[in-house]
Amino acid sequence: MPLPDPADSSQNASARALRVLVLGGTGFIGRHAVAALHASGTQVSIGSRHPERHESNYPFAVLRLARFEQLLHPDAWAPLLKDVDVVVNCVGILRQRPNESYDDVHHRAPAALAVACAGAGIKLIHTSALALHEGAQSRFLSSKLLGEYAIEASGGDYAIVRPSLLDGEGGFGARWLRGLSRSPIQFIPRGARGGIAAMAATDLGQAFAALAALPSLASHREVELGGTRRYGYAEYLRELRADYTGTRALQIPLPNWAARLGAHVCDALHFSPFSYGHWILLQRDNMPSPNRLPELLGREPLPIRSPGAPTIRRRPGAVHAGKIGPHDLPDTPAG
Ligand SMILES: NC(=O)c1ccc[n+]([C@@H]2O[C@H](COP(=O)([O-])OP(=O)(O)OC[C@H]3O[C@@H](n4cnc5c(N)ncnc54)[C@H](OP(=O)(O)O)[C@@H]3O)[C@@H](O)[C@H]2O)c1
Secondary structure, X not given: OOOOOHHHHHHHHHHOOOEEEEXXXXXXXXXXXXXXXXXXXXXXXXXXXXXXXXXXXOOOOEEEEOOHHHOOOHHHHHHHHOXXXXXXXXXXXXXXXXXXXXXXXXXXXXXXXXXXXXXXXXXXXXXXXXXXXXXXXXHHHHHHHHHHHHHHOOOOXXXXXXXXXXXXXXXXXXXXXXXXXXXXXXXXXXXXXXXXXXXXXXXXXXXXXXXXXXXXXXXXXXXXXXXXXXXXXXXXXXXXXXXXXXXXXXXXXXXXXXXXXXXXXXXXXXXXXXXXXXXXXXXXXXXXXXXXXXXXXXXXXXXXXXOOXXXXXXOOOOOOOOOOOOOEEEEOOOO
């Protein structure tokens, strides 16, 4: 049988739609990635631990079984990577579960995936986080850093995407922060001094679609993304609250030991998105450097705001006490 002509197959490849596998495509970030990729004409497939549960939500996509704890060797990935040009990995766990360790989900499975992608000539776009650093006393954070190192060592064509805090519909953390912002009394850990470049999850989805469409990821090995504004944690809650209620909350400083204890209790009880790893991150800057979001979107990032509420634009010098005042100009809602 004659061998296929490589020239023919590359012509076919350029004629057909890009085939992208989104791992964790049913999660908060993954859903936004899937939506943007589908809208751009990409042929999307989704990796999930429970494909049967999600099939009806994604009539345009093929769902494939993907359990990271069972995908720790490059060979194990081969069936999932069949007929795929690009993989977008949006899988992550906030807390470990039986048989699902941070090391397996954030490090060893992505390491095996990266080797498998490198061997098959598949591009890999991996979701990580800002402010990861050596020596962090959190297995949540250190496993993510080890995952990054393994992908860098794979020799493949990859991009490691580090988004800032995300706001948007359906996010566990986003929902909690919106809820906290509505509380009239808010406890603000004294050490939560890091800057946050909060961004809209819809923008992250579009950034993934832009990256997936690139012929090579060589100039996008480390992609840090965020909104254009630098918030402190207290200020971020104030801004969300202003959008929701137009009033100010009483913000009470919380000693660092109490914040740390609270984070450990939340971890032990699997309660809320506040974990010890996030307490460490809150104390550091979570600012993208450089911020490649405007370049990938070809426009300014969307502002952070509650759905349907007018964006509040402050006149220079406006002073706030209580209700939103006459110096605040409502913008027409965007998008
Ligand atoms: N949310 C943020 O603000 C933010 C900001 C920066 C970075 N990140 C990082 O981005 C990643 C995703 O965040 P997210 O907010 O989208 O989380 P999420 O909503 O919990 O989604 C994660 C997805 O991963 C999949 N998953 C979980 N365990 C798995 C396993 N053992 N094997 C295979 N798939 C598994 C799940 O899909 P199935 O249930 O379908 O299996 C889940 O929907 C995390 O690593 C997070 O740290 C998040």
